[in-house]
Amino acid sequence: MSAGDSPGGGNNNSRFNGRTFTFNSSIRIDEIKDIRIATSQTQALKWEKTINPGTSIIKDKNKYTRQGRLIQLKSFALKIKVEYTERRQTQQEFLATASEQDIKAQQDLIFALGNRFSGTVASSQIKEVVSNSSPYNLAEQVIGGFKGLSTGAKPTKDFNKRIRPVLMQAGAADGSADKSSAQATAINAIFKNGESGAANLNKIVIEQGSNSSIQRSLKTHTTAPPETIKTTILSMLPANISAKVKEQATNAVDDQEAGVTVQDNIIKETKTEVKKQQVIAKNAGISLRPEDALNAAAGRSGTNCFANKIGGLLNVKSDLLGNIKSKLSGLPEGVTAPAGITVPDLIEGLDESTGKLSLNTNCNALVSKGKLTSDTGPTQVDNLGLSKSQWQGFFTSDTYKFKNIGTVQLLESILEGSSRYKKGISNQVVAIIVGWTNLFEGPPESVNAKTIHELTKESDLKNMIRTEGSASAAAAKIKANQKLFGIQSHFIIKRDGVIQEGRPIDEVRNFNGAFFDLTGVEVTIVANKAKPANIEQQKSLEKFLEVAYRVNPGVNVFGENELDDGTTGPGISISALRNKFDKANSIDNPEAGGNGPSKKQLAYIVPANVAKSSKTLSTQNKTFSIDRVLTKFESTDPETGLQIPVDEALTAANMENLGNDIFTNTTGLDANLQAAKNEAFNSASKILGDTNAKTLFAKLDKDKFSFDTLGKKLNIGKVADTVKLPPSLKV
Known part of the structure; x- marks a missing residue:
């Protein structure tokens, strides 16, 4: 470019006056590679005919300065040539200069790529389950060149968290970890027998029996190539897994070999998703x-x-x-x-x-919050230990906070953190008593733990004055055992369904008139006969008991009306809730009073009414994680994370076939039962009929489960509502 040239297409609309070169404002300069100038007529005349014209000054900082888009020469030049690289346009620059139509087109393009983030999460979840699961469940069980060292219960949906130690065996992978003694080699040569059993390992290797751990162990302790290790790991997968799950297991093996973790994949897709959402x-x-x-x-x-x-x-x-x-x-x-x-x-x-x-x-x-978001939430984070120390019963400060329990996690931490849930103490919790406020009821702002505490204090004082004969004697009696007075309920379920802490759970209750005062936890619902518990309160109670049974599976749960015929609370069938959770109380005579047997004694008591859930194909434990995660993944697109549309015609046809099988099996089952019921005990025909019936029951159970599963996809009722069965049988 010559000094004084007008801006144009040949110079990218830049300017040069012999001293100052100015880049066009639209140019995005990344790096200046070279600056060449012509300072004489000779150089200027040869400029167009020379590959590298003039003199390069890029390395001589004494001949120029640069400030942003300006290059300032120290002396006059006839011509200048600036070589540079242009950086890519940032999203911010694009949005600052682009038209609304261009921005809309970009957004459409981004979202047209599909939601890979959800797909990656779904696939990564399966990779994590398969990689960290263990197919070992029996001692001496050998899979993939490793032997199980322990026997456990049937794996559940959480089996991947269980420890399954395994021992490397001779011949694992390519056998490169084996060694043979010289004596064994000589004996094998003499007798031409390779089964002397002297083959052993160079070292003892004990590993967690998960696919990822064994893959890592084989890579460390053998010289097997990656493909051999991969074949070994994939051979450990149960034969009944689907092709979709096996594909993710294969990808997990490849990722581990490449050093790519599940977290790496999630972070990568998270960044992509964030950038996509940033546009919005x-x-x-x-x-x-x-x-x-x-x-x-x-x-x-x-x-x-x-x-x-x-x-x-x-x-x-x-x-x-x-x-x-x-x-x-x-x-x-x-x-x-x-x-x-x-x-x-x-x-x-x-x-x-x-x-x-x-x-x-x-x-x-x-913006209105609307009704889709619950009001219940983590409203505060408190020091639970500090809250307990501030409780002084009757003399508790007016500033004491009776806290709302906004999350299941907080409720669980309160129960688990209680000293009364620890082993070996005399006041360990063995019972939960559910009642209602009865005499008073109202909205949360007027009936809550604080107002109940104040009303209880008034009642305590009046009762003690009547018992002791004077106010001073009553005050002295209360002061001697101040923590036993005041609110007795450990938890209050307010009218809005919010669970609120009352008396700290570590504090026992007053022994006057209280069942399980040392070993019980009291839950009180703000309700009475005129205004019984509403739906939100019932849901909260159910959630409370779900957590309570999870923290303490053997706890007894009673309604006040089950302990004292003179009370009617809580107005909810506690026995129905026990049945819902498949639980039964082990204390058969709670009305006898006292604090019941200890937790250790309860372990040896068989309840009179044992709650048992029936084992069917849909509830029995599996040897592999064909649980809700894997089941859901079968109908999920791993690319997008979206549910795959149901093939209604195929599903309906499968259901029709299953329905015919169910009817045929139940008819056959009915015939076998009718034929065998009058036969002599232990007779051949009786045994044959019972055996046939058992086989048909198992087949019927499997078909019913499959039918109901398909029915959910088409929003059809259960098999009992759809398939007509013989009158002597009930589904």
Whole structure:
């Protein structure tokens, strides 16, 4: 380019006046490779005829300076040539200059690629299950060149967490870990017999019996090539797994060999997903660190992604795209609020008049929460130990907080963390007593743990004055055992269904009139006969018992009306709830009072009414994880994570075949039962009839389970509602 040339296509619209070279503002400069100048007429005349014209000054910083788009020469030049590389356009630059149509086209293109994130999560979940599961369940069981060392219960859906130690055997993989003694080799040569049994291993290798652990062990302790190890690991998979699961198991082996973890795959797809979602959120916070989507948007405060998404829906423009200082109006440009109505900014941003930056948002003032999100949530994080220490019973401070339990995890931690759930103590919890408030009922703001505590204190004082004869004597009696007075319930279920802590669970109850005062936990529902427990309260009680049974499987659960005929609470059938959880109480005479047998004694008591769940094909334990995760994966597209549409015609045809089988089997079963019921005990015909019936029952069970599974896909009722059975049989 010559000094004084006009900007044009030949010079990318740049400028040069002999001293200063100015890049066009549209050029995205990445790196300047070379600067060549002609300082004499001779160099200028040869400029177009020479491959590398003039003199290169790129390495001589004394001859020029550079400031952004400007290159300033120290002396005049007739011509200049600047070689540079152009960097790629950032998303921020694209959004700042592109038209609305171009931005919309880009978004459509991004989402047309499909949701790989959900697909990766689904596939990674299966890889994790298969890789860390153990096919070993019996001692002496040899699979893949390793022998099981322990025998356990049938694996459940959580079996991948169980420890299954295994011992490497001779011949594992390619046998490269084996060694043979010289004597054994000589004997084998003499007798031409290779079965002397002297082959052994160079070292003893004990490993966790999961696919990933064994793969790692074979790679460490043998010289087998990767393909041989891969074949060994895949041979350990149960034969009944589907092709889809086997494919993910194969991918997991390949990933481990390549050093790629499940976390690596998730992080990679998470970054891709975040970048995709950033487009919708107006690239909030991208200016903080454009090269890293996770740090820029997904993990940074002040990006206010939700506010920006709402702004996109309202068609509100932001002046500083991707900058956390950007203010975001609550109204689109050109829209004016009616007189007397003030619409707050979605993001308060930088106040130019004061220079103060506020990252606060006002989404709650502009967007209704709706009814899809529950009010129950983690409202606080508290020091549970501190809360217990502040409890002083009757003399508890007015500032004491009776906390709401917002999550199942918090409830579980309260129960598990209680000293009364520890072994070997006299007041270990053996019973949960459920009652109701009865005499008073009301909304959460008027009837809660605090108000119940105050009312109980008033009642305690009156009763003690009547018993002791004077206020001073009553006060002294209360002070001597102050923690026994006040609210007795450990948990309150308020009218909105929220579970609230009452008396700390580590504190026992007053022995006057209380069943299981030392060994019980009391749950009280705010309800009475006129206003019984509502749906939300019933759900909360059920959730409470679910957690309680999980923490303490053998705990007894009683309603107050089961302990004392004079009470009617809690107005909910506790026996029905016990049956729902397949539980039975082991204390048969709770009405006798006292605190019941100890936890250790209960272990030796067989309940009079034992609750047992029936074993069918749909509930019995499996030897491999054909559980809900794997079952769901069978109908999931591993690329997108979406459910595969049901082939209604094929499913209906399969159900028709199963229905015919069920009818045939039940008819045959009915005939065998009728024929065998009058036969003599232990007679050949009786034994044959019973054997046939047992076989048909197993087949019927399998077909019913398959029928119901297919029926769920087509939203059809259970087999009992669909297939007509002989009158003598019930499904």
